Amino acid sequence: MPSRYYFLSSVPMLRFQDHAPITWERFLSEARGNISEADYRLLCALDGGSDCGNAFLKSWYSMNASLDTAINDRRKALLGRDDTSGIMFRDLDMEQACNAAMSAKNPLEAELFLMRFRYDWLEGEKGFDPFSEKALLCYALQLRILLRKDLFTVESGNREYSAVFDKLQKEIITD
Numbered sequence: 001m002p003s004r005y006y007f008l009s010s011v012p013m014l015r016f017q018d019h020a021p022i023t024w025e026r027f028l029s030e031a032r033g034n035i036s037e038a039d040y041r042l043l044c045a046l047d048g049g050s051d052c053g054n055a056f057l058k059s060w061y062s063m064n065a066s067l068d069t070a071i072n073d074r075r076k077a078l079l080g081r082d083d084t085s086g087i088m089f090r091d092l093d094m095e096q097a098c099n100a101a102m103s104a105k106n107p108l109e110a111e112l113f114l115m116r117f118r119y120d121w122l123e124g125e126k127g128f129d130p131f132s133e134k135a136l137l138c139y140a141l142q143l144r145i146l147l148r149k150d151l152f153t154v155e156s157g158n159r160e161y162s163a164v165f166d167k168l169q170k171e172i173i174t175d
Helices: 004-010 024-031 037-048 055-079 092-102 107-125 133-151 154-174
Strands: none
Touching (some): 004 024, 004 133, 024 037, 024 133, 037 055, 055 092, 055 107, 092 107, 107 133
């Protein structure tokens, strides 16, 4: 009989400062058959960004949309563009995260800060029942954040920057 209790007890612990301990594919394959079909469908829906009517996932996607909007509004303000979206009241933590990300020394630091904000938000939302549906979804989303974080390195960022810079330089010279 599938049980979230046994499954969540068997997965490796996650820490933001560490690398992801397992791949997404392995996580899903270990989850299949060890959790209910409804829980498994929710995990699979994360790839497509669907909330499947789940209240927690709706809250997660709403928080992400609010954070993205706050960052875009801050970028507009820094570029001197008018904000036509109207006045919007935001969470103080979100405003502080947005300001800190926009003040970062480089894009990698800003992205890591935003990932940390999202990771910590999930940690706070997890609640006190470590075997609930919400805990399962928080674990899965935190794992996805760690997997994304593992893709970012200074070396690959410098390679990408050099490639983009070379392409722009060629376009400028040919014009």
